[in-house]
Amino acid sequence: MNGGLLVRALRDPASLGPDTDWSGLVSAARAEQLAGTLAMRMAGCDVPPRVAAIFASARRDAAYARTQALWEAEMARRALADLDVPVVLLKGTAFYAADLDACAGRSVGDLDILVPRADIERVEQALLAAGWERLKPADGYDDQYYRQWMHEIAPLIHRTRDRMIDVHHTILPLTARPTPDAESLIADSVELESGLRILAPADIIVHAAAHLIADGDLAGGLRNLWDIDRLLRQFAAADPAFWTTLEERAVRHQLRGAVRRAVRLSHQLYATPVPDGWRAWRPADALFRARLLARNAWGQERRKLLRFAFYVRSHWLRMPPLMLARHLWTKARRGRQPG
Amino acid sequence: MAGPTYIADDLYELVTVPLDGLSLVYHEPSGATHIVAPPAPEILEALMEGPADATELLRRLHARYEFDGDEVIHVRLGELEEAGLVRRA
């Protein structure tokens, strides 16, 4: 499995010798959206010339990702400036906006922002007025589904820049069993120079863990776990009380289990330094680890059954059983694969 | 006519290449390339003197050029705003 080689390269770049399967490493990194990260991590290491050129172009791609992410954030800021609503950047855009260590080489997809639930209609209207458009038919099942059950409105896309924005009002679907304290996420957020905001450090970890462990099916999880490693190292070094704060915030957002597991996996895979009390390995952790590493030297996903199990789990986590049945039934009648 | 006050991005954020009466503009903060036709460059240059609303902008343009159709200025500013080359103060 080349997921393992990729993890080793990220954790300890100097450990790769001349007999490394470089092509397999590059394919795995590209498949996991970690090529730019790996390229930054291995800057200065002794690699074959072709690999050095691949890394140089991956670093240029990351520079472009940074420009685009910050520009989308700025355009959203301009569109929302008159509303006097706190706008909290999430995920990759937040890392770039605050220049956190996790942004080195990182790719960024959509722009994700968090706003107070009470303001979400005004925010959507202001974005629509500034050139964003609804992606799916507004009266369709999907939009209704988003409005009723999700932690975000249906994504909008900008008509000339073709970039998507996800507007969230909390960090987990409303149907999920944990209920994060969205008000305190926003109340404790930190203002940047631009006027945009990012979550408080501990909440950034809680959100990343929620996204990785308590929401999705772990596809692309190595990248999200790498974020967690970088963030934990940076926050713990800056604040001696960080681990205590993290525990408090995790409990407050009902995500202690997810945060604990994310920290254990980060320690296990990326050798993140963590306090003694955070290390005790749970048997199920091995399944998560196997799922995260299910990528071969051709960049293909492996372990079909395990992946399917995590896929089913992701739906189970999001919805109570009866609602899940109804959701799948409605989707199926419309001839759509679940998901 | 007044309406909002507009600000143009700093000149150092633009790389421009004149071509056949049009201008190629590379805009550093967005990484976008725009091809602009008159009067867009003239509006940007007039705004680089400092923020202005439509009335003040027209005053600056009239000092340099002869033209009719003042009411179209809002359309031109709207285009520049959507491209991110000007923003509201």
Next chain:
Amino acid sequence: MSGTDGQAGGGQEAGDKGFAPSRRTLLVLGAAAASTVVTVRPALAQTAGSVMNCEIPVPGPQAGGQYIAADGSLVAPGTAGAAPPLARPLRGEEVKSLLRNGVTPAGTDPTSAQAYANYIRRLQAGMSGFTCYASLTPR
């Protein structure tokens, strides 16, 4: 600042740059409908034929079963005057002839062709078939 001759040459440095000067002092603000700013968008169109063989489902899987009105919007199954969903996705070449020349794809009702063409024209990024559509039509 106006009227200075911008120098030709890619990548001029700050302080040595300028727009193409208007040669006349007569300025035309232009018609409201004409655009004076064109932004370069990412392109795949010209290469698409060389890099992929693509298909467009009409309608996409999100809207399976729904009918398509003449303007391309989705309507409830069985709506009078609307076209039924296509049993198979359209191949790139079929879409090209449909959009350019109104050629009805094999096995479909010619009176519905306009509805299918309009549905495809209304595809947006993120919807099934959009990449294919974008690749067939230079925007």
Next chain:
Amino acid sequence: MRHRLDIQIGPVAFRIGSAWKAPLDALGRLYAAYPKPADGLADFTVRLEPEKPWRRWLRPSVAIKGDYILPDAAPLALAHGLLAAEMGMNLQMALGQKNYLLLHAATVEKDGRVLIMTGESGAGKSTLAALLGERGWRLMGDEFGLLDMDTGALMPFPRAVSLKNGAIRVMEAEVGADRFGPRLEDTPKGAIRHMRPNDRAIAGMGQGGMPSLLLFPRFGPAEAVRGVGKAEIFMRLTQASTNYVSLGRRGFDALARLVETVPALAIDYPDTDTAVGLVEAFWRERAA
């Protein structure tokens, strides 16, 4: 993957994996004269996979995968596996190549200087470049021109020329049978036959040159020549480049320099012999 083939084309090395043997056998024959990547490494990986596991045997269909993939891509029949491999390599270039500014263009070289021909698919630039490549020019590539953003030089990417429909006969009359791949009937683009560039093109695949003339050829009812405005050329080239936008300032500077320094013409031609004549005439004029 069960089967593997490595190919070096110009500065780019590919690793192609396949669930079936046949597509790689055909590809191996077509590229037999090309060197293997000297370092054994790959810039890009292409995978030819069954669309669903059972589709390896049952009505086999080849899905084009790799380091970079596109949604909406439809699989091809196994009989068209060679085309799938070619598309897979082109796809990696179109989406993943960032070391050069990529121009969707055919390029040929004479006396160290490069003629660039670009235009929409079907404009005939592949055939024209292939023909010139047999008549005193060096074929650099029929699909992608690689613009070195530091030097302004064009680098070759002489992959097998993809001939479609009528162009197949034109080149069969010009070139020996040993340089052709199998004729693929009824592909999504009609009949396709691949042609290996000649030894000179392959031997020179490390050798670039400075661009000297830019042509926008188009099949037309009558011979016609038009000038093209510089701003229009710039716009057309951005639309002929899959990576222009992502290259940022470097791409802008390189493309602006190309447009400012290289003369350009649009030509319409009723047949390929007329086109070759026009190209030679303009080339002499520019060179004078």
